[in-house]
Ligand SMILES: *[C@@H]1O[C@H](CO)[C@@H](O)[C@H](O)[C@H]1NC(C)=O
Ligand SMILES: *[C@@H]1O[C@H](CO)[C@@H](O)[C@H](O)[C@H]1NC(C)=O
Ligand SMILES: *[C@@H]1O[C@H](CO)[C@@H](O)[C@H](O)[C@H]1NC(C)=O
Ligand SMILES: *[C@@H]1O[C@H](CO)[C@@H](O)[C@H](O)[C@H]1NC(C)=O
């Protein structure tokens with residue numbers, strides 16, 4: 392009884408003391424489950440059924456629809472940050488220019504605003520139809536603007552090669568050098584050594600040639616298997632659960648090993664994203680920018696994004712994941728060592744303290760609050776958070792301005808051709824000029840001679 396009262400009291404006290412105000416949120420997530428992208432296990436089957444294209448599947452749509460409903464409960468119902476009907480001044484949605492991330496964002500937003508779309512005003516039917524002959528206004532949807540009161544929302548995308556914020560690693564030529572260095576590092580070698588038994592076992596069970604097989608090709612198989620598991624496609628009957636589990640613990644760490652092994656790599660590739668993140672936070676806090684009332688910024692992206700940002704926030708690292716894999720003592724207490732699976736997500740919340748009016752940040756990974764800013768606290772003052780992010784910032788443009796090796800190869804061929812053409816023209820011109828000169832000289836000599844002759848004639852006379 393006493394415990395119960397104490398519990399109720401503490402809950403009330405907690406509610407009462409926690410009158411801080413949520414001002415603004417930003418979220419980055421991975422798309423939901425998709426069809427496979429690698430031609431390995433059962434490739435023929437996937438090709439024949441047009442399933443080898445990485446499109447969002449119904450399972451993936453449902454995952455994001457449910458995440459949208461989770462967001463709705465927390466940010467519309469509980470914290471009342473957003474209006475329950477869509478307001479274009481509150482939300483900005485970015486997605487990479489890929490079908491599955493765009494469709495994930497759409498599914499997610501339906502989860503937030505489903506059945507809460509707008510109604511048409513009381514205007515004449517004439518105004519509700521397009522100008523095309525035979526077009527009619529539907530009679531079975533009532534006042535609802537669109538069937539079932541759906542709410543549609545705008546999604547912004549950039550072409551892949553200009554999308555620094557979300558695809559920095561694809562547009563940085565220097566990145567490819569870093570990735571090949573990562574493949575040869577001691578950390579990778581240690582993992583590969585430990586992985587030998589798993590690789591052999593996997594190849595045996597799957598009947599694969601072990602000579603052309605490594606932890607990165609294993610990752611591609613695991614990627615296909617996850618598509619199978621989530622979408623009820625057939626799985627290899629010969630693969631045992633034990634081997635799958637061992638392969639799975641390798642799978643989790645391969646992106647980090649391959650792409651984000653050093654702090655420098657993490658910092659360079661995350662800089663453009665954080666620039667956007669901080670600038671939205673700053674303008675949300677800027678009192679004089681009254682016209683900017685955004686409350687929620689969305690970035691719909693990929694596993695490589697979630698892994699990168701989680702690493703830059705010190706929630707995980709290639710090193711700590713490898714330590715987990717190798718059974719060593721783990722340095723980073725926060726270490727997330729699982730794969731950023733479908734619909735995994737990171738959410739930033741910007742709060743204002745009720746009493747001090749100071750601003751602080753909370754960050755949720757998969758909906759769980761994380762320790763922040765090198766401390767054991769789940770809150771970090773915005774100023775400190777911003778400072779830490781700025782400390783680890785790189786000038787992405789400068790770091791990545793190396794000439795693309797492909798262009799480097801093409802430029803000389805193109806230039807040599809041009810130089811040869813110029814040389815030929817130049818030489819031809821030179822010869823022509825020489826020829827003209829000679830002509831002129833002969834003519835001059837002739838005239839001179841003639842003149843002399845004339846003169847002579849004159850003198851002679
Ligand atoms: C929510 O939107 C509705 C309709 O646009 C508006 O009437 C209402 O005032 C808004 N509520 C808040 C809390 O902004
Ligand atoms: C998007 O989907 C369409 C239709 O399925 C497909 O033709 C196209 O290749 C996809 N685009 C991308 C970038 O994946
Ligand atoms: C719509 O407008 C018509 C004509 O002005 C009026 O007769 C009718 O009652 C209105 N309906 C509603 C739902 O307001
Ligand atoms: C990698 O391992 C080799 C041999 O164990 C060692 O000599 C070398 O110093 C290590 N390199 C780094 C960067 O740790």
Ligand SMILES: *[C@@H]1O[C@H](CO)[C@@H](O)[C@H](O)[C@H]1NC(C)=O
Nearest residue numbers: 673674676677678679680681
């Ligand atoms: C706030 O916004 C105004 C107007 O856009 C701008 O001039 C000012 O520099 C901003 N202040 C800060 C601290 O960012």
Ligand SMILES: *[C@@H]1O[C@H](CO)[C@@H](O)[C@H](O)[C@H]1NC(C)=O
Nearest residue numbers: 474478479480481684685686
């Ligand atoms: C939409 O949101 C903006 C910013 O919060 C607010 O000023 C405006 O009143 C809202 N519009 C409606 C119709 O609720």
Ligand SMILES: *[C@@H]1O[C@H](CO)[C@@H](O)[C@H](O)[C@H]1NC(C)=O
Nearest residue numbers: 727729730731732733735757
């Ligand atoms: C986050 O969610 C994804 C997708 O379900 C999952 O794969 C991953 O293990 C989760 N990570 C954590 C730390 O909860």
Ligand SMILES: *[C@@H]1O[C@H](CO)[C@@H](O)[C@H](O)[C@H]1NC(C)=O
Nearest residue numbers: 703704705763764765779780
């Ligand atoms: C991440 O860890 C590094 C090394 O300990 C530290 O310098 C940096 O400030 C941390 N960054 C964040 C955002 O916590």
